[in-house]
Amino acid sequence: MYYREAGQFKTSYKTDQAILPLREDRIGLMLSLVMAVVVVPLVSNDFVLASIMIPFLILALATIGLNVLTGYAGQLSLGTGAFMGVGAYACYKLTTIFPDVNIIVHILVSGLFAAAVGMIFGLPSLRIKGLYLAVTTLAAQFFLEWCFIRIPWLYNYNASGAIEVPERRGFGDLILTGPAADPLTRYFVVLAIVIVFTLAVKNLVRGRIGRQWMMIRDMDIAAELMGVRPLVAKLSAFAVSSYICGVAGAMFVFFYLGAAEPDAFSITLSFQILFMVILGGLGSLHGSFFGAAFIWCLPIVLRTWLPAIGIDLGAETVFHIAQLVIGALIIFFLIVEPHGLARLWQLAKEKLRVWPFPYG
């Protein structure tokens, strides 16, 4: 009843092919944008911004990156963490070599390094598929992690072996990165980048290139017969995916962590992003946000709310319980709804079309 397309007639292909052809969806998007741009900054304290919202947005972007590769192009990857690391280390090197260039430019350029590395490790995808491809991307994960540890040039020969984010200013004299940067500033920068990237990816997947990725994913033989070159389609998916992951990785260090050891880009991060993709929904952009929110925020919610409702178990125990609950929830979701939160969202919308009547 409340969510319906009845009466919304399209008179041109242009309006029918818009990103959100339904008025209700457009209102929903507007509301979430208002939430993100106005309400969240107004009501949140620094802790919420710096520890929940900023990492959530960055991880959502990384999830979108992996979703391009796995959800849209159908190529499984376990190297996401390492590709994020390439972006982070590239950005660190760039900003220490060229300190005067705006850090945003460096972040966008560092994604290109990740894209190049991603394409190299994507080459095996031309011959192998599925689990076997996942194993070769696993090799990328371990090899790149080894590079982050063993090549001191990458972290400027720091005694700690970590990269530390220097203070960088931009847009007038605003402090964007470093310990002195205001969480609100960082939040708006991250939000702007995530919005622009999400829109760009949406444009890609609804056009020629995204369609070629999905053709390869669904039926590679038929795709080749429609004129898709597997080499171009698969490597472009690896490039775009790794670029986005690289940008997310650079932002992860420069706007969230502040300093990072190679450990930050371990296989754990790869799996975390993969869970966000699976839980959110393969091949769904809003699902990427759902998945990232779920996996990132649930432990925090559990840690703050369990004591708040009187269950005080001590920080360590709560952390472990949160891990257990997340694990159980992932299994539960995969059994009940293998297509993820995005599919649940769609089902809810289909229910709303006819509610409160049993039939539409």
Add this chain to the structure above:
Amino acid sequence: MSAVQDQAHTSQPAPGEVLLEVDNISLSFGGVKAIRDVSFDIRIGEVRAIIGPNGAGKTSMLNVINGFYHPQEGTITFAGKTRRNVRPYEAAASGIARTFQNVALFKGMSTLDNIISGRTLHMKTGFLWQLIHWGPAEREEIANRRKAEEIIDFLEIQHIRKTPVGRLPYGLQKRVELGRALAAEPKLLLLDEPMAGMNREEKEDMSRFILDVNSQFGTTIALIEHDMGVVMDLSDRVVVLDYGRKIGDGTPSEVRGNQDVIDAYLGVSH
């Protein structure tokens, strides 16, 4: 539909000339000889049937024509160009489209997206335009949507335009697959058992669409089919394969009277 028709005709020689010539093709997998020294031709504008008992090498023949298999011997001449080894996307670019014996649709996409995906070769705008989906990219998208809608009208599948193809019944999936192949505006359309597993009514519908494609768009069609009634009614000429060899070639009535063909289908006492 006339726009589709016009484009299909440009760069095509006059009807009756040879469009595809298969010359002494031999194909083997290890010790198994799938095709042995087969030659035939397909003329522009005709409906050419390839028939034969199971395992005769019909599908292998199609796979050779569109580049999935590379024959050990022989050449294929398509639209004046002779080649032996060609990649499937190169065959597609030269104007060959096909449907598959087991429906090979893009399961995660809607009917409309499947049909637009058939137009991949007609879409060219670069990466940066795609990123902003504006200007040339948007115009191209809308132009191809219009072409796809023409195919949808032609095949009478307007009502399932936005349905994910995985949810469609088998007969409609076959029809969408035909639409996807048509959307490419091919010079030569290869149909691998377009009526397998259909009931009589669905077969009649499909036959009508095949004849309409042939007469309205002037598309040359090569089809594999087991239903002899359908083959005899639809095709202009028939080539018969058995154990990888060509045992008959000619009009349906000629083939029907051919003793080798009768032996192959009914069996012969030795």
